[in-house]
Amino acid sequence: MKEIMESMGLLCETLDVSTTSCSAGHKRTVRGTVVLRFSDENMLDHLKGADLLGSSRELYLFDHKIDAERAVNYLLTRGVGQNQIQELTGFMQHSDSKPVYTNKEKFVIATNAAEQGLNLDVDKAHIEPGLYLENLLQRYGRIGRSGASGEITIHVHRDVLKNLPENTGSFKELEQYLRSIFRKREHYASRIKVHYGAFMALCTIRSVRQNLKEQIIELLRSYSDNGTLQVFQSVLDFDRLVEQLSSSRLGKYESQDLKDWWEQFLSSLGYFRGQSNTVSVQLTRSNGNIITTDDLRWIKKWCKFEPPNERVKEYLVTGFYDTAVAVSLEYVVPLGSFWVNEAELNNRERFRSKLVDGINSFIDDAMEGNIGDTGSFRTMFKQVSRIVYPDM
Structure with a gap:
Protein backbone atom coordinates (compact mmCIF):
# COMPACT_ATOMS: atom_id res chain seq x y z
CA MET A 1 0.00 0.00 0.00
CA LYS A 2 2.82 2.39 0.90
CA GLU A 3 4.61 1.71 -2.40
CA ILE A 4 1.41 2.30 -4.38
CA MET A 5 0.83 5.61 -2.61
CA GLU A 6 4.42 6.69 -3.27
CA SER A 7 4.09 5.79 -6.97
CA MET A 8 1.08 8.13 -7.12
CA GLY A 9 2.97 10.90 -5.37
CA LEU A 10 0.96 10.49 -2.14
CA LEU A 11 3.74 10.51 0.41
CA CYS A 12 3.19 9.98 4.12
CA GLU A 13 4.48 12.94 6.10
CA THR A 14 6.43 12.81 9.35
CA LEU A 15 7.47 15.27 12.02
CA ASP A 16 10.36 14.49 14.40
CA VAL A 17 10.87 15.87 17.91
CA SER A 18 13.99 14.84 19.87
CA THR A 19 14.44 14.89 23.65
CA THR A 20 17.41 13.96 25.83
CA SER A 21 17.71 12.14 29.15
CA CYS A 22 16.50 14.21 32.08
CA SER A 23 14.98 13.86 35.53
CA ALA A 24 11.24 13.17 35.53
CA GLY A 25 10.72 13.65 39.26
CA HIS A 26 10.02 11.07 41.99
CA LYS A 27 13.51 9.59 41.43
CA ARG A 28 12.56 8.54 37.91
CA THR A 29 14.60 9.20 34.82
CA VAL A 30 13.18 9.12 31.33
CA ARG A 31 14.81 7.14 28.53
CA GLY A 32 18.01 8.28 26.87
CA THR A 33 17.51 10.07 23.56
CA VAL A 34 13.93 9.66 22.43
CA VAL A 35 12.89 10.46 18.89
CA LEU A 36 9.20 11.34 18.93
CA ARG A 37 7.81 11.10 15.43
CA PHE A 38 4.34 12.03 14.17
CA SER A 39 3.16 10.37 10.97
CA ASP A 40 -0.06 10.26 8.97
CA GLU A 41 0.75 6.76 7.72
CA ASN A 42 -1.84 4.13 8.62
CA MET A 43 -0.33 2.10 11.47
CA LEU A 44 -1.39 -1.28 10.11
CA ASP A 45 0.12 -0.33 6.74
CA HIS A 46 3.37 0.44 8.54
CA LEU A 47 3.31 -2.96 10.25
CA LYS A 48 2.92 -4.62 6.86
CA GLY A 49 6.17 -2.97 5.78
CA ALA A 50 8.06 -3.76 8.99
CA ASP A 51 11.15 -5.99 9.19
CA LEU A 52 9.71 -9.23 10.54
CA LEU A 53 13.15 -10.71 11.25
CA GLY A 54 14.93 -7.76 12.86
CA SER A 55 16.21 -7.83 16.43
CA SER A 56 14.35 -4.76 17.72
CA ARG A 57 11.31 -5.24 19.98
CA GLU A 58 8.40 -3.19 18.61
CA LEU A 59 5.11 -2.06 20.11
CA TYR A 60 1.94 -1.40 18.08
CA LEU A 61 -0.76 0.15 20.27
CA PHE A 62 -4.15 0.43 18.52
CA ASP A 63 -7.28 2.37 19.44
CA HIS A 64 -9.57 -0.51 18.39
CA LYS A 65 -9.38 -4.16 19.43
CA ILE A 66 -10.38 -5.25 15.95
CA ASP A 67 -7.34 -3.47 14.49
CA ALA A 68 -5.15 -5.25 17.05
CA GLU A 69 -6.67 -8.58 16.05
CA ARG A 70 -6.10 -7.80 12.37
CA ALA A 71 -2.46 -7.04 13.19
CA VAL A 72 -2.00 -10.36 15.03
CA ASN A 73 -3.74 -12.18 12.19
CA TYR A 74 -1.42 -10.54 9.64
CA LEU A 75 1.73 -11.50 11.58
CA LEU A 76 0.61 -15.10 11.98
CA THR A 77 -0.19 -15.45 8.27
CA ARG A 78 3.27 -14.05 7.43
CA GLY A 79 4.94 -16.81 9.42
CA VAL A 80 5.65 -14.96 12.67
CA GLY A 81 5.35 -17.50 15.48
CA GLN A 82 2.83 -17.01 18.28
CA ASN A 83 5.80 -17.11 20.69
CA GLN A 84 7.09 -13.91 19.06
CA ILE A 85 3.86 -11.95 19.67
CA GLN A 86 2.95 -10.50 23.06
CA GLU A 87 -0.69 -9.44 23.25
CA LEU A 88 -1.89 -6.74 25.65
CA THR A 89 -5.37 -6.21 24.26
CA GLY A 90 -7.68 -6.84 27.23
CA PHE A 91 -9.31 -9.81 25.50
CA MET A 92 -11.00 -12.43 27.66
CA GLN A 93 -9.66 -15.66 26.19
CA HIS A 94 -11.54 -18.94 26.50
CA SER A 95 -8.76 -21.40 25.75
CA ASP A 96 -7.13 -24.32 27.52
CA SER A 97 -3.66 -22.78 27.56
CA LYS A 98 -3.10 -19.15 28.55
CA PRO A 99 0.04 -17.60 27.02
CA VAL A 100 3.04 -16.94 29.25
CA TYR A 101 5.15 -14.02 28.03
CA THR A 102 8.88 -13.46 28.49
CA ASN A 103 8.76 -9.71 27.63
CA LYS A 104 11.33 -10.46 24.94
CA GLU A 105 8.85 -11.15 22.14
CA LYS A 106 9.59 -9.38 18.84
CA PHE A 107 6.14 -7.76 18.54
CA VAL A 108 3.88 -6.31 21.25
CA ILE A 109 0.32 -5.83 19.98
CA ALA A 110 -1.76 -3.77 22.39
CA THR A 111 -4.86 -1.63 22.92
CA ASN A 112 -5.71 0.75 25.76
CA ALA A 113 -5.19 -2.19 28.13
CA ALA A 114 -1.52 -1.16 27.94
CA GLU A 115 -2.18 2.43 29.05
CA GLN A 116 -2.15 1.89 32.79
CA GLY A 117 0.55 0.53 35.04
CA LEU A 118 2.87 -1.04 32.46
CA ASN A 119 6.38 -0.04 31.50
CA LEU A 120 7.00 -1.79 28.21
CA ASP A 121 10.65 -2.49 27.43
CA VAL A 122 10.57 -1.86 23.68
CA ASP A 123 13.00 -0.33 21.19
CA LYS A 124 10.40 1.14 18.86
CA ALA A 125 6.81 2.12 19.53
CA HIS A 126 3.96 2.90 17.16
CA ILE A 127 0.83 4.23 18.85
CA GLU A 128 -2.51 5.69 17.89
CA PRO A 129 -3.30 8.76 20.01
CA GLY A 130 -6.67 7.80 21.52
CA LEU A 131 -9.66 10.09 22.00
CA TYR A 132 -8.05 12.80 24.06
CA LEU A 133 -4.60 14.02 25.04
CA GLU A 134 -4.50 12.14 28.35
CA ASN A 135 -4.70 8.89 26.35
CA LEU A 136 -1.66 9.96 24.36
CA LEU A 137 0.35 11.01 27.43
CA GLN A 138 -0.40 7.72 29.21
CA ARG A 139 0.69 5.75 26.16
CA TYR A 140 3.81 7.84 25.73
CA GLY A 141 4.73 7.23 29.36
CA ARG A 142 4.39 3.44 29.10
CA ILE A 143 7.26 3.06 26.62
CA GLY A 144 9.92 2.11 29.18
CA ARG A 145 12.15 4.26 31.38
CA SER A 146 15.34 2.22 31.40
CA GLY A 147 17.56 4.99 30.06
CA ALA A 148 17.98 3.40 26.64
CA SER A 149 17.37 5.36 23.47
CA GLY A 150 14.31 4.65 21.38
CA GLU A 151 11.78 5.79 18.81
CA ILE A 152 8.10 6.56 19.29
CA THR A 153 5.89 7.16 16.26
CA ILE A 154 2.41 8.55 16.85
CA HIS A 155 0.11 7.85 13.91
CA VAL A 156 -2.35 10.72 13.53
CA HIS A 157 -4.73 12.08 10.91
CA ARG A 158 -3.14 14.30 8.27
CA ASP A 159 -5.19 17.31 9.46
CA VAL A 160 -3.62 16.94 12.92
CA LEU A 161 -0.13 16.65 11.47
CA LYS A 162 -0.53 19.85 9.46
CA ASN A 163 -1.34 21.80 12.63
CA LEU A 164 1.73 20.69 14.57
CA PRO A 165 4.75 23.05 14.80
CA GLU A 166 7.91 22.04 12.97
CA ASN A 167 10.12 23.19 15.85
CA THR A 168 9.48 23.03 19.58
CA GLY A 169 11.73 23.87 22.50
CA SER A 170 10.48 21.05 24.72
CA PHE A 171 7.89 18.30 25.04
CA LYS A 172 5.93 20.62 27.32
CA GLU A 173 5.65 23.14 24.49
CA LEU A 174 4.56 20.40 22.10
CA GLU A 175 1.94 19.30 24.63
CA GLN A 176 0.37 22.76 24.56
CA TYR A 177 -0.05 22.51 20.79
CA LEU A 178 -1.55 19.04 21.14
CA ARG A 179 -4.09 20.27 23.68
CA SER A 180 -5.53 22.60 21.05
CA ILE A 181 -5.87 19.75 18.54
CA PHE A 182 -7.04 16.63 20.37
CA ARG A 183 -10.52 16.15 21.68
CA LYS A 184 -10.88 17.51 25.18
CA ARG A 185 -11.31 15.00 27.96
CA GLN A 275 -18.91 4.02 23.22
CA SER A 276 -22.21 3.78 21.39
CA ASN A 277 -23.07 0.67 19.38
CA THR A 278 -20.70 -1.49 21.42
CA VAL A 279 -21.44 -5.16 20.71
CA SER A 280 -20.21 -8.55 21.83
CA VAL A 281 -17.77 -10.19 19.42
CA GLN A 282 -16.46 -13.74 19.04
CA LEU A 283 -13.11 -14.27 17.32
CA THR A 284 -11.84 -17.74 16.45
CA ARG A 285 -8.22 -18.63 17.13
CA SER A 286 -6.43 -21.95 16.73
CA ASN A 287 -6.00 -22.17 20.51
CA GLY A 288 -9.60 -21.30 21.34
CA ASN A 289 -12.25 -18.60 21.03
CA ILE A 290 -11.91 -15.01 22.19
CA ILE A 291 -14.98 -13.20 23.48
CA THR A 292 -14.65 -9.43 23.59
CA THR A 293 -16.50 -6.22 22.77
CA ASP A 294 -15.93 -3.62 20.10
CA ASP A 295 -17.63 -0.87 18.14
CA LEU A 296 -20.26 -2.22 15.73
CA ARG A 297 -19.21 0.35 13.16
CA TRP A 298 -15.61 -0.90 13.31
CA ILE A 299 -16.83 -4.50 12.94
CA LYS A 300 -18.77 -3.58 9.81
CA LYS A 301 -15.88 -1.58 8.35
CA TRP A 302 -13.17 -4.20 8.67
CA CYS A 303 -14.66 -7.65 9.36
CA LYS A 304 -16.31 -10.49 7.54
CA PHE A 305 -18.86 -11.67 10.07
CA GLU A 306 -22.06 -13.53 10.86
CA PRO A 307 -24.60 -11.58 12.95
CA PRO A 308 -25.90 -12.99 16.26
CA ASN A 309 -28.46 -15.78 16.09
CA GLU A 310 -30.03 -18.35 18.41
CA ARG A 311 -26.86 -20.45 18.38
CA VAL A 312 -24.21 -17.71 18.49
CA LYS A 313 -25.00 -14.70 20.70
CA GLU A 314 -22.05 -12.62 19.48
CA TYR A 315 -21.01 -11.19 16.14
CA LEU A 316 -18.92 -14.10 14.82
CA VAL A 317 -15.91 -12.71 12.95
CA THR A 318 -14.72 -15.06 10.21
CA GLY A 319 -12.11 -12.86 8.50
CA PHE A 320 -10.88 -9.35 7.79
CA TYR A 321 -11.04 -6.97 4.83
CA ASP A 322 -7.85 -5.40 3.47
CA THR A 323 -9.80 -2.25 2.59
CA ALA A 324 -12.57 -0.73 4.69
CA VAL A 325 -16.11 -1.12 3.36
CA ALA A 326 -18.81 1.57 3.44
CA VAL A 327 -20.81 1.51 6.64
CA SER A 328 -24.46 2.23 7.34
Missing part, protein backbone atom coordinates in the same frame (compact mmCIF):
# COMPACT_ATOMS: atom_id res chain seq x y z
CA GLU A 186 -14.02 17.15 29.54
CA HIS A 187 -16.09 16.94 26.36
CA TYR A 188 -15.82 13.15 26.32
CA ALA A 189 -16.59 12.93 30.04
CA SER A 190 -19.70 15.12 29.64
CA ARG A 191 -21.18 12.57 27.24
CA ILE A 192 -20.59 9.80 29.74
CA LYS A 193 -22.28 11.85 32.47
CA VAL A 194 -25.32 12.42 30.25
CA HIS A 195 -25.64 8.70 29.66
CA TYR A 196 -25.14 8.16 33.39
CA GLY A 197 -28.23 10.29 34.01
CA ALA A 198 -30.21 8.20 31.52
CA PHE A 199 -29.00 4.97 33.11
CA MET A 200 -30.07 6.22 36.54
CA ALA A 201 -33.52 6.86 35.04
CA LEU A 202 -33.59 3.28 33.75
CA CYS A 203 -32.73 2.02 37.26
CA THR A 204 -35.54 4.16 38.70
CA ILE A 205 -38.10 2.86 36.19
CA ARG A 206 -37.13 -0.78 36.79
CA SER A 207 -36.85 -0.49 40.59
CA VAL A 208 -39.62 -1.14 43.12
CA ARG A 209 -38.03 1.12 45.74
CA GLN A 210 -40.36 3.99 46.56
CA ASN A 211 -37.79 6.68 47.31
CA LEU A 212 -35.10 5.81 44.75
CA LYS A 213 -36.03 8.72 42.47
CA GLU A 214 -35.61 11.28 45.26
CA GLN A 215 -32.29 9.75 46.30
CA ILE A 216 -30.91 9.93 42.75
CA ILE A 217 -32.12 13.52 42.30
CA GLU A 218 -30.33 14.47 45.52
CA LEU A 219 -27.19 12.69 44.29
CA LEU A 220 -27.21 14.39 40.86
CA ARG A 221 -27.84 17.79 42.41
CA SER A 222 -24.77 17.29 44.59
CA TYR A 223 -22.72 17.07 41.37
CA SER A 224 -23.90 20.58 40.39
CA ASP A 225 -24.47 19.18 36.91
CA ASN A 226 -27.84 20.29 35.57
CA GLY A 227 -27.33 18.55 32.22
CA THR A 228 -27.20 15.08 33.79
CA LEU A 229 -30.19 15.85 36.01
CA GLN A 230 -32.16 17.23 33.05
CA VAL A 231 -31.67 14.03 31.04
CA PHE A 232 -32.67 11.96 34.09
CA GLN A 233 -35.90 13.96 34.46
CA SER A 234 -36.64 13.87 30.70
CA VAL A 235 -36.38 10.09 30.50
CA LEU A 236 -38.74 9.73 33.47
CA ASP A 237 -41.18 12.28 32.01
CA PHE A 238 -41.20 10.55 28.64
CA ASP A 239 -41.70 7.17 30.30
CA ARG A 240 -44.64 8.52 32.30
CA LEU A 241 -46.25 9.95 29.16
CA VAL A 242 -45.86 6.64 27.32
CA GLU A 243 -47.50 4.92 30.28
CA GLN A 244 -50.41 7.39 30.27
CA LEU A 245 -51.03 6.79 26.58
CA SER A 246 -50.72 3.00 26.79
CA SER A 247 -54.42 2.50 27.50
CA SER A 248 -55.70 4.56 24.57
CA ARG A 249 -55.45 4.63 20.79
CA LEU A 250 -53.01 7.14 19.34
CA GLY A 251 -54.82 8.38 16.27
CA LYS A 252 -54.54 5.67 13.62
CA TYR A 253 -51.84 3.75 15.53
CA GLU A 254 -51.91 1.48 18.54
CA SER A 255 -50.07 2.86 21.56
CA GLN A 256 -48.41 -0.55 21.90
CA ASP A 257 -46.17 0.38 18.94
CA LEU A 258 -44.75 3.26 20.94
CA LYS A 259 -44.55 1.24 24.14
CA ASP A 260 -42.70 -1.66 22.50
CA TRP A 261 -40.16 0.70 20.95
CA TRP A 262 -39.68 2.57 24.21
CA GLU A 263 -39.02 -0.68 26.09
CA GLN A 264 -36.35 -1.56 23.53
CA PHE A 265 -34.84 1.91 23.74
CA LEU A 266 -34.77 1.79 27.54
CA SER A 267 -33.12 -1.62 27.62
CA SER A 268 -30.32 -0.37 25.38
CA LEU A 269 -29.30 2.11 28.09
CA GLY A 270 -28.04 -0.78 30.19
CA TYR A 271 -25.40 -1.74 27.60
CA PHE A 272 -23.46 1.52 27.56
CA ARG A 273 -19.68 0.97 27.69
CA GLY A 274 -18.36 4.45 26.93
CA LEU A 329 -26.40 1.38 10.49
CA GLU A 330 -30.12 0.84 11.00
CA TYR A 331 -31.92 2.49 13.92
CA VAL A 332 -35.39 1.45 15.06
CA VAL A 333 -38.20 3.95 15.67
CA PRO A 334 -41.79 3.12 16.78
CA LEU A 335 -43.20 2.25 13.36
CA GLY A 336 -40.17 1.23 11.39
CA SER A 337 -36.52 2.17 11.09
CA PHE A 338 -34.13 4.52 9.34
CA TRP A 339 -30.61 4.12 7.98
CA VAL A 340 -27.66 6.33 8.84
CA ASN A 341 -24.63 6.50 6.55
CA GLU A 342 -21.05 7.02 7.69
CA ALA A 343 -21.07 10.78 7.13
CA GLU A 344 -24.13 11.08 9.38
CA LEU A 345 -22.60 8.77 11.97
CA ASN A 346 -19.62 11.12 12.17
CA ASN A 347 -21.86 14.16 12.60
CA ARG A 348 -23.66 14.03 15.93
CA GLU A 349 -26.13 16.80 15.13
CA ARG A 350 -27.14 15.31 11.75
CA PHE A 351 -27.63 11.93 13.37
CA ARG A 352 -29.76 13.33 16.20
CA SER A 353 -31.81 15.37 13.74
CA LYS A 354 -32.64 12.24 11.76
CA LEU A 355 -33.59 10.35 14.92
CA VAL A 356 -35.75 13.17 16.31
CA ASP A 357 -37.47 13.65 12.93
CA GLY A 358 -38.34 9.95 12.85
CA ILE A 359 -39.93 10.09 16.30
CA ASN A 360 -41.66 13.42 15.70
CA SER A 361 -43.26 12.07 12.53
CA PHE A 362 -44.78 9.25 14.57
CA ILE A 363 -45.88 11.64 17.32
CA ASP A 364 -47.57 14.01 14.85
CA ASP A 365 -49.47 11.19 13.14
CA ALA A 366 -50.34 9.41 16.37
CA MET A 367 -51.64 12.50 18.15
CA GLU A 368 -53.76 13.63 15.20
CA GLY A 369 -57.35 14.03 16.41
CA ASN A 370 -56.39 13.45 20.05
CA ILE A 371 -56.48 15.95 22.85
CA GLY A 372 -52.92 16.29 24.02
CA ASP A 373 -49.90 18.53 24.05
CA THR A 374 -47.99 17.34 20.99
CA GLY A 375 -45.40 20.07 21.44
CA SER A 376 -44.41 18.98 24.94
CA PHE A 377 -44.24 15.36 23.78
CA ARG A 378 -41.78 16.38 21.06
CA THR A 379 -39.77 18.55 23.46
CA MET A 380 -39.43 15.67 25.91
CA PHE A 381 -38.09 13.34 23.28
CA LYS A 382 -35.64 15.97 22.04
CA GLN A 383 -34.16 15.95 25.54
CA VAL A 384 -34.20 12.15 25.63
CA SER A 385 -32.37 12.01 22.29
CA ARG A 386 -29.35 13.70 23.88
CA ILE A 387 -28.31 10.34 25.27
CA VAL A 388 -27.80 8.82 21.80
CA TYR A 389 -24.26 9.37 20.51
CA PRO A 390 -23.22 7.60 17.33
CA ASP A 391 -19.57 8.53 17.76
CA MET A 392 -18.08 8.61 21.25
